[in-house]
Amino acid sequence: MRREFKLPDVGEGLTEAEIVRWHVKAGDAVKINQTIVEIETAKAVVELPSPFEGVVAELMAEEGRTLDVGVPIIAVDTDEPDEAVTSNGTATAREALADDMVPTIPEPPAKAERTPVLVGYGVMPSSSKRRPRKGAPAAAQAAPAAPAVQAARPAPAPVPAPAVRAPAPRTVEAGPVGAVTVLAKPPVRKLAKDLGVDLATVVGTGPHGSITRDDVHAAVAPAAAPAFAPQAVVSGGEERIPVKGVRKATAQAMVASAFTAPHVTEFLQVDVTETMEAVKRLRTLPDFAEVKVSPLLLVAKALLVAARRYPMVNSTWDEQSQEIVVKHYVNLGIAAATPRGLIVPNVKNAHALSLPDLAAALGALVETARSGRTQPAEMSGGTITITNVGVFGVDAGTPILNPGESAILAFGQIRDLPWVVDGQIVPRKVCTLALSFDHRIVDGELGSLLLRDVGAMLEDPLRMLAWG
Amino acid sequence: MTADVSRGAQSPPELVQLLTPEGERIEHPDYDIDLTAEELRGLYRDLVLVRRIDLEAVALQRQGELGLWASLLGQEAAQVGSGRALTDADMAFPTYREHGVAWCRKVDPVQLLGMFRGVNHGGWDPVEHNFHLYTIVIGSQTLHAVGYAMGIQRDGAESAAIAYFGDGATSQGDVNEAFIWASVFNAPVVFFCQNNQWAISEPLEKQTRIPLYRRAAGFGFPGVRVDGNDVLACLAVTRKALADARSGQGPSMIEAFTYRMGAHTTSDDPTRYRVADELESWKLKDPIERVKAYLAKSGIADQSYFDAIDAEADELGRDLRRRCLAMPDPQPMAMFDHVYAEPHALVAEEREQYAAYLNSFEEGAR
Numbered sequence: 001m002r003r004e005f006k007l008p009d010v011g012e013g014l015t016e017a018e019i020v021r022w023h024v025k026a027g028d029a030v031k032i033n034q035t036i037v038e039i040e041t042a043k044a045v046v047e048l049p050s051p052f053e054g055v056v057a058e059l060m061a062e063e064g065r066t067l068d069v070g071v072p073i074i075a076v077d078t079d080e081p082d083e084a085v086t087s088n089g090t091a092t093a094r095e096a097l098a099d100d101m102v103p104t105i106p107e108p109p110a111k112a113e114r115t116p117v118l119v120g121y122g123v124m125p126s127s128s129k130r131r132p133r134k135g136a137p138a139a140a141q142a143a144p145a146a147p148a149v150q151a152a153r154p155a156p157a158p159v160p161a162p163a164v165r166a167p168a169p170r171t172v173e174a175g176p177v178g179a180v181t182v183l184a185k186p187p188v189r190k191l192a193k194d195l196g197v198d199l200a201t202v203v204g205t206g207p208h209g210s211i212t213r214d215d216v217h218a219a220v221a222p223a224a225a226p227a228f229a230p231q232a233v234v235s236g237g238e239e240r241i242p243v244k245g246v247r248k249a250t251a252q253a254m255v256a257s258a259f260t261a262p263h264v265t266e267f268l269q270v271d272v273t274e275t276m277e278a279v280k281r282l283r284t285l286p287d288f289a290e291v292k293v294s295p296l297l298l299v300a301k302a303l304l305v306a307a308r309r310y311p312m313v314n315s316t317w318d319e320q321s322q323e324i325v326v327k328h329y330v331n332l333g334i335a336a337a338t339p340r341g342l343i344v345p346n347v348k349n350a351h352a353l354s355l356p357d358l359a360a361a362l363g364a365l366v367e368t369a370r371s372g373r374t375q376p377a378e379m380s381g382g383t384i385t386i387t388n389v390g391v392f393g394v395d396a397g398t399p400i401l402n403p404g405e406s407a408i409l410a411f412g413q414i415r416d417l418p419w420v421v422d423g424q425i426v427p428r429k430v431c432t433l434a435l436s437f438d439h440r441i442v443d444g445e446l447g448s449l450l451l452r453d454v455g456a457m458l459e460d461p462l463r464m465l466a467w468g
Numbered sequence: 469m470t471a472d473v474s475r476g477a478q479s480p481p482e483l484v485q486l487l488t489p490e491g492e493r494i495e496h497p498d499y500d501i502d503l504t505a506e507e508l509r510g511l512y513r514d515l516v517l518v519r520r521i522d523l524e525a526v527a528l529q530r531q532g533e534l535g536l537w538a539s540l541l542g543q544e545a546a547q548v549g550s551g552r553a554l555t556d557a558d559m560a561f562p563t564y565r566e567h568g569v570a571w572c573r574k575v576d577p578v579q580l581l582g583m584f585r586g587v588n589h590g591g592w593d594p595v596e597h598n599f600h601l602y603t604i605v606i607g608s609q610t611l612h613a614v615g616y617a618m619g620i621q622r623d624g625a626e627s628a629a630i631a632y633f634g635d636g637a638t639s640q641g642d643v644n645e646a647f648i649w650a651s652v653f654n655a656p657v658v659f660f661c662q663n664n665q666w667a668i669s670e671p672l673e674k675q676t677r678i679p680l681y682r683r684a685a686g687f688g689f690p691g692v693r694v695d696g697n698d699v700l701a702c703l704a705v706t707r708k709a710l711a712d713a714r715s716g717q718g719p720s721m722i723e724a725f726t727y728r729m730g731a732h733t734t735s736d737d738p739t740r741y742r743v744a745d746e747l748e749s750w751k752l753k754d755p756i757e758r759v760k761a762y763l764a765k766s767g768i769a770d771q772s773y774f775d776a777i778d779a780e781a782d783e784l785g786r787d788l789r790r791r792c793l794a795m796p797d798p799q800p801m802a803m804f805d806h807v808y809a810e811p812h813a814l815v816a817e818e819r820e821q822y823a824a825y826l827n828s829f830e831e832g833a834r
Binding site: 005006007008009010011012032033043044045046047048049050051131132133134 | 523527530532533535536731734735737739786789828829
């Protein structure tokens with residue numbers, strides 16, 4: 001008979017896992033406990049052993065796909081006779097042995113119908129459906145029934161049964177005939193309102209078909225978060241790439257930031273010839289013999305000095321408590337392009353580091369990021385960020401704030417440009433700075449002062465001493 | 469690793485060993501053991517069967533049949549050696565990893581699975597087996613063991629208690645308190661520390677700067693380090709410590725120096741924090757291979773014996789799987805049954821309310 005193995009929760013409360021590699025294929029013979037597949041969860045890569053002995057009938061999930069716990073991943077034809085068993089095959093034995101110990105539990109149908117949606121497998125029927133209550137009107141069944149025990153609390157035991165069994169039917173607001181009731185939690189409704197999304201037009205993918213935050217985001221930014229369709233379909237030259245991992249985290253962070261903080265970006269072209277000279281001279285100093293000295297180091301130092309002069313740029317908007325949290329320390333984020341995507345690790349307490357220590361910290365941070373070993377803790381708690389777009393050979397951009405921060409400085413490429421010095425046109429090293437800030441906290445004046453000062457320090461690095 | 473943690477110590481740590489990793493039987497001036505061929509074969513059988521139980525449980529977790537499992541892989545000798553040193557009257561207080569000790573205390577392996585499957589809170593009668601229920605809280609059982617040992621003292625009984633714990637637990641306040649109480653009251657208890665080098669992801673050097681067994685001296689009782697992968701040495705050392713305890717010589721500590729070959733639990737991924745070299749070097753010290761080599765070289769057992777044990781192990785695994793899957797889910801009302809030994813008015817009221825609640829559903833209680 002055909003037996004299906006459902007993706008188990010291998011790590012105490014995990015909800016999904018990715019199929020990394022199949023060790024078997026359809027038609028292969030498998031034994032109990034033979035490794036059939038490697039999966040990756042949020043906690044670990046683990047090998048799953050087969051719970052069945054027989055011949056693989058079907059692999060039900062492709063490699064690279066992320067699946068919810070409980071979804072069947074493989075079907076095996078076994079020698080056992082056909083019987084009504086659950087997909088994990090325990091019902092027969094359990095019932096036979098435990099018949100006189102527990103009431104027989106009616107198993108849910110093995111093949112639960114999925115609710116079709118626009119893309120993907122469709123929505124699994126929820127296993128946490130409310131059980132029908134005795135004598136409860138149909139409308140009240142859908143509404144959350146008042147807990148019977150609570151209703152009975154004032155009455156002394158024994159509880160009068162009728163009082164318990166007749167929860168007050170909650171009044172259901174009668175909508176227009178045929179109108180679909182939209183299920184969404186209050187924060188999601190608020191989000192939809194903020195983003196101008198009509199919830200009636202959104203397909204919910206949450207429990208009971210409710211609309212989640214992700215659904216709302218998907219409705220406003222379909223380009224930023226393409227729908228889940230992992231199979232690479234060749235169709236008129238299109239490719240569909242599953243959104244997961246760093247890409248998914250980046251997309252969520254950027255959408256969250258772009259739609260909560262009103263961004264303003266200002267630009268400044270700066271003559272950094274003196275900065276480049278300073279970099280050269282620093283490299284010759286014994287203190288910097290072991291570390292990498294780059295223009296980024298001085299940009300970082302200039303931003304740290306400026307952030308101390310204008311602490312409001314190093315702060316967080318706390319929506320919940322309606323407060324601005326000004327940080328008197330700087331965890332300096334550096335946006336880094338890594339093989340896994342964009343990540344923003346930060347140098348903790350960068351404001352307290354000497355220049356050689358800052359150089360060493362930046363070097364270590366970048367190296368760790370490039371080798372893909374950055375830990376989550378190293379990416380959290382940032383207060384202000386630098387993004388070095390110059391390494392890609394461009395002059396400027398309008399950077400999006402790292403969520404929770406109020407300023408980000410983009411630092412463009414340094415190149416030789418004609419520049420007017422003392423009335424003469426001379427070649428100078430020039431670069432463009434772009435500063436984005438959260439206009440809820442930072443006004444144009446403050447943002448301009450910060451950008452101007454950073455520029456001034458890069459034109460004449462001695463100012464870092466004067467202001468530092 | 470030992471070099472790091474022995475900093476500040478005057479002499480390198482000593483290790484009691486009676487059987488080398490290559491299967492050579494060696495002598496030790498303070499510890500000796502004289503076992504019959506049958507007893508030696510029995511230890512081998514224990515080691516293999518216990519490992520098989522553990523492997524089956526890991527597989528069952530990976531198949532979604534257990535919520536969690538803490539593997540003992542690599543620690544079989546420490547557990548079987550110490551477990552076989554116990555007499556029926558001795559009382560053992562385990563952590564959650566002492567599947568090998570449970571085996572020696574004649575606890576049916578399927579009963580170990582109940583808690584990890586979520587169908588009970590520990591499936592055996594601690595009094596029947598003189599094996600306490602698994603303790604999840606780190607180190608608290610050492611205090612229970614000392615309390616029990618003080619009870620033995622007051623009863624004037626001739627038995628001892630043994631407390632199992634790991635290297636990480638030695639950093640717990642409870643364990644240090646237990647040491648002090650045991651020492652001051654001269655309680656008949658053996659502190660059996662399986663130093664498997666890792667407290668989840670924390671290496672030993674984050675727990676201590678001296679070998680753990682030397683801590684005992686500071687509390688005022690003897691400590692000894694034994695090769696935790698040598699079942700003979702673990703048996704000999706634990707026997708002596710228990711005999712000392714029973715004869716009024718007070719507590720002692722045994723540090724079984726071993727290695728956790730697997731993950732901390734099935735929820736853990738050790739490749740994220742330890743290097744493969746370390747694992748490879750400990751594979752060469754496998755607790756089962758050395759006994760097998762010794763039995764074969766000395767003619768105590770041959771291939772047909774080893775094959776028979778392997779077959780027995782596979783049958784044990786199959787049987788364990790079958791009975792695990794057949795374990796009944798508890799009835800919702802059962803949760804009221806073991807709250808109090810005597811009738812209790814509030815529990816009775818809650819039981820009735822809950823029954824009425826369950827009965828309010830169309831398909832009734834389930």
